[in-house]
Amino acid sequence: MKHTLLIVEDDAALNLLLSAHFEDLGYAILNAENCEQARQMVQQKSPDLVLLDQILPDGTGLEMLGQIHGLQPDLPVVMMTGQHDLELAIQAIKAGAHDFIHKPVDTGSLESVVNKALEHRRLSRRMADLSYTPQGAVTLGEMVGQGEAMLEVCKQIALSSQSTAPVLITGESGTGKELVAHAIHHHSNCSGPFLAVNCAAIVDNLLESELFGHEKGAFTGAVARKQGKFELAENGTLFLDEIGELAMPLQSKLLRVLQEHTFDRVGGTATLVTNARIISATNRDLGAEVENKQFREDLLYRLKVVHFHLPPLRKRKEDIPLLVGHLSEKIGSSLHKPPLRATEGALEKLTDYDWPGNVRELENALTRAAALARDDLLTPQLLNLQASPAASIGNSTAAPVEPDSPLVSLDELEAAHIQRVLDHTHGHKGHSCEILGISRPALDRKIHKYSLIVSKTN
Numbered sequence: 001m002k003h004t005l006l007i008v009e010d011d012a013a014l015n016l017l018l019s020a021h022f023e024d025l026g027y028a029i030l031n032a033e034n035c036e037q038a039r040q041m042v043q044q045k046s047p048d049l050v051l052l053d054q055i056l057p058d059g060t061g062l063e064m065l066g067q068i069h070g071l072q073p074d075l076p077v078v079m080m081t082g083q084h085d086l087e088l089a090i091q092a093i094k095a096g097a098h099d100f101i102h103k104p105v106d107t108g109s110l111e112s113v114v115n116k117a118l119e120h121r122r123l124s125r126r127m128a129d130l131s132y133t134p135q136g137a138v139t140l141g142e143m144v145g146q147g148e149a150m151l152e153v154c155k156q157i158a159l160s161s162q163s164t165a166p167v168l169i170t171g172e173s174g175t176g177k178e179l180v181a182h183a184i185h186h187h188s189n190c191s192g193p194f195l196a197v198n199c200a201a202i203v204d205n206l207l208e209s210e211l212f213g214h215e216k217g218a219f220t221g222a223v224a225r226k227q228g229k230f231e232l233a234e235n236g237t238l239f240l241d242e243i244g245e246l247a248m249p250l251q252s253k254l255l256r257v258l259q260e261h262t263f264d265r266v267g268g269t270a271t272l273v274t275n276a277r278i279i280s281a282t283n284r285d286l287g288a289e290v291e292n293k294q295f296r297e298d299l300l301y302r303l304k305v306v307h308f309h310l311p312p313l314r315k316r317k318e319d320i321p322l323l324v325g326h327l328s329e330k331i332g333s334s335l336h337k338p339p340l341r342a343t344e345g346a347l348e349k350l351t352d353y354d355w356p357g358n359v360r361e362l363e364n365a366l367t368r369a370a371a372l373a374r375d376d377l378l379t380p381q382l383l384n385l386q387a388s389p390a391a392s393i394g395n396s397t398a399a400p401v402e403p404d405s406p407l408v409s410l411d412e413l414e415a416a417h418i419q420r421v422l423d424h425t426h427g428h429k430g431h432s433c434e435i436l437g438i439s440r441p442a443l444d445r446k447i448h449k450y451s452l453i454v455s456k457t458n
Helices: 012-024 035-045 061-071 086-095 107-123 148-160 177-187 204-212 248-260 286-291 297-303 317-335 344-352 358-372 410-424 429-436 440-450
Strands: 004-008 028-032 049-053 077-081 099-102 167-170 194-198 237-241 262-264 271-273 277-282 306-309
Touching: 004 012, 004 035, 012 028, 012 107, 028 035, 035 049, 035 061, 049 061, 049 107, 061 077, 061 086, 077 107, 086 099, 086 148, 099 107, 099 148, 148 177, 148 306, 167 177, 177 194, 177 237, 177 277, 194 204, 204 248, 248 262, 248 297, 286 297, 317 344, 317 358, 358 429, 410 429, 410 440, 429 440
Parallel strands: 004 028, 004 049, 049 077, 077 099, 167 277, 167 306, 194 237, 237 277
Antiparallel strands: 262 271
């Protein structure tokens, strides 16, 4: 069966290029240069797919997208734009675009997108792939990026925000897992609040009360009934950070909530119902934790119905200049100083560094530079970027272990590495946690476990 493609593009050269490419592949081609022509083509010719430019002489692609779906709700539309705008990407996906392609258009990638869209339509003519209604202006808050990795994250946010399925966000410390959780909640239809709990920052017996609440007299100090986060997050989102630190007994109780949407207060007899959406995050490999009997496999399956893995900053260095500009504006505002303007040398130094602490470390470095700067120029001299003990982890240039080195246990290796990091940071636990990618309570437990020396109390 020969499929018909409608190409809506006012750039005559690009319109001709795309027409020739898809004609060679056996497609029938319709062309339009503006919104009015596109409207007529959709009404009169019933194409199988639309390639739609964002900037048109008589309107925008987003406006046209709504009109197209008003005429044919199941018609796949692929947006094309020369703007590297993450907000626009989310708006397009939420408004019902099948995909969002940046110019200059790679015909091979576009061909793949077209094939997938048409296959989807063949499988289900009654469902638009992404037929969502925009809920006002879209904002990404502190999330910034223009590379493919961040664009893919934004597409996932747009999709996952339309359901209440549990979401698991994984990634190294400092990659922005809580920002993604906030974005999912913000773009959802939830009417309730966004509440966050750091599972590593609260001891186990208090964490149970924090999550589920308690009755008066349930334990020493329980002088009144307390509502837990599952109650307070009614019709909203409960973000469980550092989920990998959750103790086994609490894992069992969380599994019950995910399976049955019910729970009991500590010391209570009444069974309560919750509809809070659960988004969890961890920098741990939960698959490995399952193998080591430290995490329940059935709970992991329940948590990761939707799974995000955030790339480390070293894997998306194309975003660093944009991040530097965004963070400099934010830092300048908080310090009541003009935002720093990065010199070419500073950007080169920032891009060459591997950022083991990811975006959080970048923000700290820029904050320190802003505090020390005498004017609004960010120069290489203001950047104190020293290779950390963990900077070479995952780096192919890392020094190999000497073949004659004595073989030691994992505990001995971990203890030696943590001690090295503590020595490097002069005992600063906050910086040590950023380098190691663990929480403060986890670091304290390891210091106690291995009797490590902290040269500076903080």
